[in-house]
Amino acid sequence: MKKQHHNIILLIVLSITSALLFTGCASSRSGQVYSRDQARQEMRVNYGVVLSVIPVQIEGTQSGVGAVAGGVTGGVLGSMVGGGKGRVLGAVVGALGGAAGGAVAEEAITKKDGLEITVQMDGGEVLSVVQEADVPFYQGERVRLLRANDGSSRVQKQ
Numbered sequence: 280m281k282k283q284h285h286n287i288i289l290l291i292v293l294s295i296t297s298a299l300l301f302t303g304c305a306s307s308r309s310g311q312v313y314s315r316d317q318a319r320q321e322m323r324v325n326y327g328v329v330l331s332v333i334p335v336q337i338e339g340t341q342s343g344v345g346a347v348a349g350g351v352t353g354g355v356l357g358s359m360v361g362g363g364k365g366r367v368l369g370a371v372v373g374a375l376g377g378a379a380g381g382a383v384a385e386e387a388i389t390k391k392d393g394l395e396i397t398v399q400m401d402g403g404e405v406l407s408v409v410q411e412a413d414v415p416f417y418q419g420e421r422v423r424l425l426r427a428n429d430g431s432s433r434v435q436k437q
Contacts, residue, residue, distance in 0.1 A: 320427060320428065321428065322425045322426060322427050322428075323425070323426040324423055324424075324425055325400050325401070325402075325423065325424045325426070326400070326401050326421065326422070326423050326424070326437065327398040327399050327400040327401055327406075327421075327422060327423075327424060328398065328399050328419060328420070328421055328422070329396060329397070329398055329416050329417060329418055329419065329420045329422055329434075330397045330398065330399050330405065330418065331395075331396075331397045331418060332394055332395070332396055332397075332416050332417065332418065333394065333395040333397075334392065334393070334394060334412065335392075335393045335394065335395050335409060336390060336391070336392065336393060337390065337391040337392070337393040337409065337411065338390060347378070349377035349378050349379070349380050350374045350375070350377045350378035351374070351377070352377050356373050356377070360373075391411050391412075392411070392412040393409050393410060393411055393412050394409070394410060394411075394412045394416060395407055395408075395409045396408050396409075396410070396416050396422075396434045398422060398424055398434060400424065406424060406432070408424065408432045408433065408434050410433055410434065414435075414436065416434065416436075420436075421437045422434050422435060422436060422437055423435050423436075423437050
Protein backbone atom coordinates (compact mmCIF):
# COMPACT_ATOMS: atom_id res chain seq x y z
CA MET A 280 0.00 0.00 0.00
CA LYS A 281 2.89 2.39 0.74
CA LYS A 282 4.27 1.79 -2.77
CA GLN A 283 0.88 2.75 -4.24
CA HIS A 284 0.76 6.01 -2.24
CA HIS A 285 4.33 6.80 -3.32
CA ASN A 286 3.34 6.32 -6.99
CA ILE A 287 0.26 8.50 -6.56
CA ILE A 288 2.27 11.30 -4.96
CA LEU A 289 4.86 11.05 -7.76
CA LEU A 290 2.10 11.29 -10.38
CA ILE A 291 0.65 14.38 -8.69
CA VAL A 292 4.04 16.08 -8.51
CA LEU A 293 4.73 15.31 -12.19
CA SER A 294 1.31 16.63 -13.23
CA ILE A 295 1.76 19.90 -11.35
CA THR A 296 5.32 20.33 -12.63
CA SER A 297 4.19 19.75 -16.21
CA ALA A 298 1.40 22.29 -15.85
CA LEU A 299 3.78 24.91 -14.47
CA LEU A 300 6.30 24.30 -17.25
CA PHE A 301 3.69 24.65 -20.00
CA THR A 302 2.06 27.74 -18.53
CA GLY A 303 5.50 29.27 -18.06
CA CYS A 304 5.93 29.10 -21.86
CA ALA A 305 3.10 31.55 -22.49
CA SER A 306 3.99 34.13 -25.12
CA SER A 307 4.99 37.59 -23.99
CA ARG A 308 3.02 40.73 -24.81
CA SER A 309 5.93 42.98 -23.88
CA GLY A 310 7.06 45.84 -26.09
CA GLN A 311 10.61 44.63 -25.50
CA VAL A 312 10.19 40.95 -26.48
CA TYR A 313 10.09 39.71 -30.06
CA SER A 314 8.77 36.36 -31.25
CA ARG A 315 10.98 34.15 -33.41
CA ASP A 316 8.81 35.05 -36.42
CA GLN A 317 9.37 38.79 -35.85
CA ALA A 318 13.16 38.47 -35.86
CA ARG A 319 14.73 39.80 -39.07
CA GLN A 320 11.38 41.17 -40.24
CA GLU A 321 10.95 44.72 -41.45
CA MET A 322 8.85 47.01 -39.25
CA ARG A 323 7.57 50.50 -39.99
CA VAL A 324 8.80 53.07 -37.47
CA ASN A 325 6.73 56.15 -36.56
CA TYR A 326 7.30 58.74 -33.85
CA GLY A 327 4.82 60.48 -31.59
CA VAL A 328 3.87 61.70 -28.13
CA VAL A 329 2.02 59.76 -25.43
CA LEU A 330 -1.43 61.25 -24.81
CA SER A 331 -2.50 58.85 -22.05
CA VAL A 332 -1.55 55.66 -20.25
CA ILE A 333 -4.26 53.49 -18.70
CA PRO A 334 -3.53 50.36 -16.60
CA VAL A 335 -5.35 47.26 -17.94
CA GLN A 336 -5.34 43.48 -17.40
CA ILE A 337 -4.22 41.13 -20.19
CA GLU A 338 -6.10 37.86 -19.81
CA GLY A 339 -4.18 34.68 -19.11
CA THR A 340 -3.83 31.67 -21.36
CA GLN A 341 -6.48 28.99 -21.60
CA SER A 342 -4.47 26.28 -23.35
CA GLY A 343 -6.08 23.35 -21.55
CA VAL A 344 -2.85 22.36 -19.80
CA GLY A 345 -4.19 23.52 -16.44
CA ALA A 346 -7.43 21.60 -16.94
CA VAL A 347 -5.59 18.40 -17.87
CA ALA A 348 -3.15 18.64 -14.96
CA GLY A 349 -5.97 19.49 -12.55
CA GLY A 350 -8.11 16.64 -13.90
CA VAL A 351 -5.34 14.09 -13.49
CA THR A 352 -4.50 15.30 -10.01
CA GLY A 353 -8.15 15.43 -8.95
CA GLY A 354 -8.83 12.00 -10.42
CA VAL A 355 -5.90 10.43 -8.60
CA LEU A 356 -6.80 12.07 -5.30
CA GLY A 357 -10.49 11.23 -5.73
CA SER A 358 -9.67 7.57 -6.39
CA MET A 359 -8.09 7.38 -2.94
CA VAL A 360 -11.49 7.97 -1.33
CA GLY A 361 -13.56 4.96 -0.31
CA GLY A 362 -13.49 1.58 -2.02
CA GLY A 363 -15.21 -0.23 -4.87
CA LYS A 364 -17.80 1.92 -6.65
CA GLY A 365 -17.17 4.76 -4.22
CA ARG A 366 -13.56 4.86 -5.39
CA VAL A 367 -14.63 5.14 -9.05
CA LEU A 368 -17.15 7.86 -8.21
CA GLY A 369 -14.49 9.69 -6.21
CA ALA A 370 -12.11 9.54 -9.18
CA VAL A 371 -14.73 10.92 -11.58
CA VAL A 372 -15.83 13.72 -9.26
CA GLY A 373 -12.21 14.51 -8.41
CA ALA A 374 -11.24 14.64 -12.09
CA LEU A 375 -14.10 16.98 -12.98
CA GLY A 376 -13.44 19.30 -10.04
CA GLY A 377 -9.70 19.21 -10.65
CA ALA A 378 -10.12 20.05 -14.33
CA ALA A 379 -12.32 23.06 -13.53
CA GLY A 380 -9.93 24.26 -10.83
CA GLY A 381 -6.89 23.69 -13.05
CA ALA A 382 -8.37 25.77 -15.89
CA VAL A 383 -9.12 28.66 -13.51
CA ALA A 384 -5.64 28.41 -11.97
CA GLU A 385 -3.91 28.46 -15.39
CA GLU A 386 -5.77 31.61 -16.43
CA ALA A 387 -5.01 33.34 -13.12
CA ILE A 388 -1.31 32.37 -13.09
CA THR A 389 -0.68 33.60 -16.65
CA LYS A 390 -2.67 36.86 -16.40
CA LYS A 391 -0.50 40.00 -16.86
CA ASP A 392 -0.67 43.66 -15.94
CA GLY A 393 -0.81 45.78 -19.07
CA LEU A 394 -0.93 49.35 -20.32
CA GLU A 395 -3.18 50.91 -22.93
CA ILE A 396 -0.89 53.55 -24.41
CA THR A 397 -2.54 56.21 -26.60
CA VAL A 398 -0.08 58.00 -28.89
CA GLN A 399 -0.53 60.99 -31.17
CA MET A 400 1.74 60.38 -34.12
CA ASP A 401 3.76 63.25 -35.59
CA GLY A 402 1.45 63.16 -38.63
CA GLY A 403 -1.62 63.76 -36.41
CA GLU A 404 -3.01 60.20 -36.33
CA VAL A 405 -4.00 58.93 -32.84
CA LEU A 406 -3.33 55.25 -32.08
CA SER A 407 -3.74 53.05 -29.02
CA VAL A 408 -1.62 49.98 -28.25
CA VAL A 409 -2.03 47.50 -25.37
CA GLN A 410 1.12 45.76 -24.15
CA GLU A 411 2.59 44.37 -20.93
CA ALA A 412 3.35 46.90 -18.20
CA ASP A 413 7.04 46.02 -18.01
CA VAL A 414 8.22 49.52 -19.05
CA PRO A 415 6.58 52.69 -17.69
CA PHE A 416 5.29 55.34 -20.11
CA TYR A 417 4.22 58.88 -19.21
CA GLN A 418 1.90 61.46 -20.73
CA GLY A 419 3.89 63.89 -22.92
CA GLU A 420 6.78 61.44 -23.44
CA ARG A 421 8.25 61.05 -26.98
CA VAL A 422 8.04 57.44 -28.17
CA ARG A 423 8.40 55.38 -31.28
CA LEU A 424 5.69 53.06 -32.52
CA LEU A 425 6.75 49.97 -34.45
CA ARG A 426 4.24 48.39 -36.84
CA ALA A 427 4.84 44.85 -38.10
CA ASN A 428 3.50 43.41 -41.34
CA ASP A 429 1.33 40.98 -39.33
CA GLY A 430 -0.65 43.96 -37.97
CA SER A 431 0.91 43.99 -34.51
CA SER A 432 2.32 47.18 -33.03
CA ARG A 433 4.43 48.06 -30.03
CA VAL A 434 5.38 51.28 -28.24
CA GLN A 435 9.00 51.80 -27.20
CA LYS A 436 11.04 54.49 -25.54
CA GLN A 437 12.69 56.75 -28.09
